Amino acid sequence: MTKIKSLADLRKKKEEFEQKLKLRETSINPENYVQIKVGMATSGIASGAKEVMDYLIEELGKRGIDAVVTQTGDMGYCFAEPTIEVKRPNEDPIVFGYVDTKKADEIIEKYIKNGELVEGIIPVNYETIDE
Amino acid sequence: MAKQIKMHLLVCCGTGCRASQSATLQKALERELKTNGLEDEAKVVTTGCFGFCEKGPIVKVHPDNTFYVEVKPEDAEEIVKEHVLKGRKVERLLYTDPKVKEHVPDSKHMGFYRKQIRIALRNCGLIDPENIDEYLARDGYQALGKVITEMTPESTIDVIKKSELRGRGGAGFPTGLKWEITRKSKSDQKYVVCNADEGDPGAFMDRSILEGDPHVVLEAMAICGYAIGADKGLIYIRAEYPLAIHRLKIAIEQAREYGLLGKNLFNSGFNFDIDLRYGAGAFVCGEETALIHSMEGERGEPTFKPPFPSVEGYLGKPTNVNNVETFANVPIIINKGADWFKTIGTEKSKGTKVFALAGKINNVGLIEIPMGTTLREVIFEIGGGIKDGKKFKAVQTGGPSGGCLTEKHLDLPIEYETLVAAGSMMGSGGMIVMDEDDCMVSVAKFFLDFTVEESCGKCSPCRIGNKRLYEMLDTITKGEGTMETLDKLKNLSKVIKDTSLCGLGQTAPNPVLSTINNFWDEYVEHVVDKKCKASVCKSLMRYVVIPENCVGCTVCARNCPVNCIKGERKQVHEIDQTACIKCGACYEKCKFNAIEIV
Incomplete structure (x- = not known):
């Protein structure tokens, strides 16, 4: 692997991966591309986030929905684990709490397919420091 | 085929909003949609707490992000007829900005209602912690690149000093000053140590940072190494954090592959690498001298300071020990500057603090608030209030070393100094909320039980004194205490505080003293009336x-x-x-x- 040896290298990497992150959103098939993040900190895993993540990957594949499922850290809503964040293309991300496989199924069928919101939404209650 | 839903009405059904009739409101909205034949086009969805309970019930309309406050069930008709049907917002229900006295049209323009700002947790829940590229996409390792290629160690320390960042492990020692002292200690070898021995019951801030954003800690440690002149970093982490360890290992490996750890970083000749050291989970090893001895393979026992680790630490060499959360603030301060960081927080406590909210609270979780936020905002707005509508009794901050704060402290701004003045402390960030069903004598006993168990036994005030304290509390909860027991309890607490060797013993009586100060009547009730109002002490009921x-x-x-x-x-x-x-x-x-x- 190439080593990063200067700030310029770093910025190049940043741009490359920023592009990749964006690419996920604006790929060839934007209306079918969905990004899902599963909160996989200890609290999430303890309440079944791993099973939910496996379920999502498997079911989205089976149902022919193009989606990227990634793991991430603690979103802070430990009372509502497992939590997942779903971002439909060109829409604001939405966080769902208490997601078991049954709920995941409902989210796939209603929200991911049709944009219909389902119960269990956790409003984001913090500010980020990104410009 | 059913029509596509084009609009969503999100009704907050957190405890606060439920108490102000949000359930009735939800039904009223559904009924109005039906009456107007809109049930296929708009849908009512209940959500968790928006953290804006004082203005509840809240209704948020998607997709235009309209944010209605203090909505009553009778407002449902107007919202449906005007907003859903005709697309006109109901002006009178919009949130009014208290500063400019104007209606705020959508939630994006009212960011300040969100009480939390995520700085230390900025990537937590956002990036994949096992993929360095996602960290790089979020300006990762740019602060390290900047200090190595564009700044001197002295100017780096200067930025941290100017930012007035203080240690997030609890005591609040100025981080920049610590770095400076370690820099000035002359030695052929120095060390950077990250204290990830998070031991307070109910606390999981550091674990979450390490699990969600491990690279931020690695980057900050390398920055610290450059600033103080160290080429070796060690993370002391408890073995009971397997996921954090797993992700740290991956992160270190990935950083090495990119050459961001190892030899000759950024072609500057500066070397820095990091290893992990595992702790067995002893509470006292969070104390820096005990931590260092544990890493050296000695018994995890504290030694007298001075000499401070900055002068004589790991293997006798100058060692800079900082907590995980402290490190998590460093890269962003380098990137955005000390002046930016100082805009957040209060005069003496800058920036934010992460807390793990636990206990009898609705929204148990991890929060990050600007310093100066009040306990009331944390417990009743972010935390969504007390479970099952019970009455708030006390909040314990600072873990076994801290104290209980009560109703009268609720409007206290959270800062290092104010908490100490109120008889508690910032601590590492555990916050345990108690309700009317908690007996304060039993709470004090619980924490004492913990410190007795965790005392290393080296000095007698802590080893013997705390054991006696525990026994006295035990007799009180059994109804065998007298007023004399309470006097003894107070006196012995003070002696232990004054004579113990390290922070563990010096602070162990705090839960006893703070509950005695704030709940004296409850103690008296136990010894004189032989009653436990909260019905916790079984012998007294x-x-x-x-x-x-x-x-x-x-x-x-x-x-x-x-x-x-x-x-x-x-x-x-x-x-x-x-x-x-x-x-x-x-x-x-x-x-x-x-x-x-x-």
Whole structure:
């Protein structure tokens, strides 16, 4: 692997991966591309986030929905684990709490397919420091 | 085929909003949609707490992000007819900005209602912690690149000093100053140590940072290494954090592959690498001298300071020890500047603090708030209030070293100094909320039990004194205490505080002293009246049948695990006090309120 040896290298990497992150959103098939993040900190895993993540990957594949499922850290809503964040293309991300496989199924069928919101939404209650 | 839903009405159903009729409001909205034939086009969805309970109930409309506040059930008709049907926002229900006195059209323009700002947790829940590229996409390692290629160690320390960042492990020592002292210590070898020995009961801030954003800690440690002149970093982490360890290992490996750890970083000749050291989970090893001894393979016992680790630490060499959360603030301060960081927080405490909210609170979780936020905002707005609508009694901050704060402290801004003045401390960030069902003597006993267990035994005030404190608390909860016990309790607490060797012993009596100060009446009640109002101390309570209410249904007798309730069908029952184990099963099962606690 190439080593990063200067700030310029770093910025190049940043741009490359920023592009990749964006690419996920604006790929060839934007209306079918969905990004899902599963909160996989200890609290999430303890309440079944791993099973939910496996379920999502498997079911989205089976149902022919193009989606990227990634793991991430603690979103802070430990009372509502497992939590997942779903971002439909060109829409604001939405966080769902208490997601078991049954709920995941409902989210796939209603929200991911049709944009219909389902119960269990956790409003984001913090500010980020990104410009 | 059903029409596509084009609009969503999100109704907050957090406890606060529920208390102000949000459930009725939700039904009213559904009814109005139906009446107007809109049920296929718009949908009502209930959500969790928006953290804006004082203005509840909240209704948020998607997709235009309209944010209605203090919505009453009778407003449902207007919202549906005007907003859903005609697309016109109902002006009078919009949130009014208290500063400019204008209606705010959508939630994006009212960011300040969000009480939390995520700085240390900025990537937590956002990036994949096992993929360095996602960290790089979020300006990762740019601060390290900047200090190595564009700044001197001195100017780096200067930025941290100017930012007024203070240690997030609890005591609040100025981070920049610590770095400077370690830099000035002359030695051929120095070390950077990250204290990830998070030991407070109920605290999980550091674990979450390491699990969600491990690279931020690695980057900050390398920055610190450059600033103080160290080429070796060690993370002391407890073995009971397997996921954090797993992700740190991956992160270190990935950083090495990119050459962001290792030799000759950024072609500057500066080397820095990081290893992990595992702790066995002893609370005292969070104390920096004990931590260092544990890493050296010695017993995890503290030693007298000075010499401070900055002068003589790991293997006798100058060592800079910072907590995980402190490190998590460093890269962003380098990137955005000290002046930016100082805009957040209060005069003496800058930036934010992460807290792990736990106990009798609705929204148990991880929060990050600007310093100066009040306890009331944390507990009732972010935390969504007390579980089951019970009454708030106290909040414990600072873990076993901290103290209990009460109702009268709720409007206290959270800062290092204010918390100490109120008899508690910032601590590493555990915050345990207690309600009316908690007995404060038992709470103090719980924490003492913890410190007695965790005392390393090196100095006698801590080893013997705390054990005696625990025994006194135990006699009080058993109803065998006297007013004299309380005097002894107070005196011994002060002696332990004054004479213990390290922070563990010096702070161990805090939970006792703060509960004595704030809940003196409750202690007196235990020793004089032999009563425990919260019904926690089993020796001080009895379950008895109220003969007038008892219908003789036999439910209590059938549910009693020790068969100590006697009585014929349709006859008044009786509890045999000598056999009763006070489990409360009869009390919970009785449908006629015929059992009381006396």
